[in-house]
Amino acid sequence: MGSCCDMRGFLSFIVLRLISRKSMSGEDIREEIKKRRGTKPSPGTVYPVLKTLSENGFIKEVEYAGKEKKYKLTSKGKKELAMATRKFCMIFYDMKEEFGRFC
Amino acid sequence: MGSCCDMRGFLSFIVLRLISRKSMSGEDIREEIKKRRGTKPSPGTVYPVLKTLSENGFIKEVEYAGKEKKYKLTSKGKKELAMATRKFCMIFYDMKEEFGRFC
């Protein structure tokens, strides 16, 4: 996934953020993104990201007993997220005020 | 540029934001992004974006007399930026607190 948060790696960033708060499945993630941006990302968008994130060791499956695979962050993933968050804030530091106007 | 702010259209968003505050050239933009994320985007990244944005009628050249082409937002561009900002805030609304920690 390159360096995450270069300029196009925001879906990975969002997924990492979501999973950091609560173990989530692909479907959970699709639903949450739908809430935020209005449209539900297609399976072909989300699952490949999950796969890549998993291959990179940033997330892993939670022990489960159903058809839903829940993922959680690994410690490597936590570090990655912290780094990506820092970068994100540096790039968008001046969005702080906008949030007041729009949210 | 699709719908701007789908998930990958953030460079366009950033460029639109920068230009909205002050007329800027490609070089100005490259410098500003360098300040924010550390590395200076290559010409091959920035100029095609400027071209696309211009073709879409979101930005236009300022009358000038130098080799630097300064751009400013059109009214269409202002509308686009407002819309994109709203979407951005909806997707990243929970980043508000993070900014306190990192900036």
Added chain:
DNA sequence: TTTCTAATATCGTATATCCGATACAAAAGT
């Protein structure tokens, strides 16, 4: 005027989203 430099522009290539379509697997309902 010629040379140098800085800014613009294009090219080829790579990767990360994106989508819709399709396939598959497992739980749930009948």
Added chain:
DNA sequence: ACTTTTGTATCGGATATACGATATTAGAAA
């Protein structure tokens, strides 16, 4: 058992960043 639903997964194709390399152009400097 069979069907339906739901979540997972992959595929082919598209587009927006990304880069380094190269080309062009227009001031600036010599």
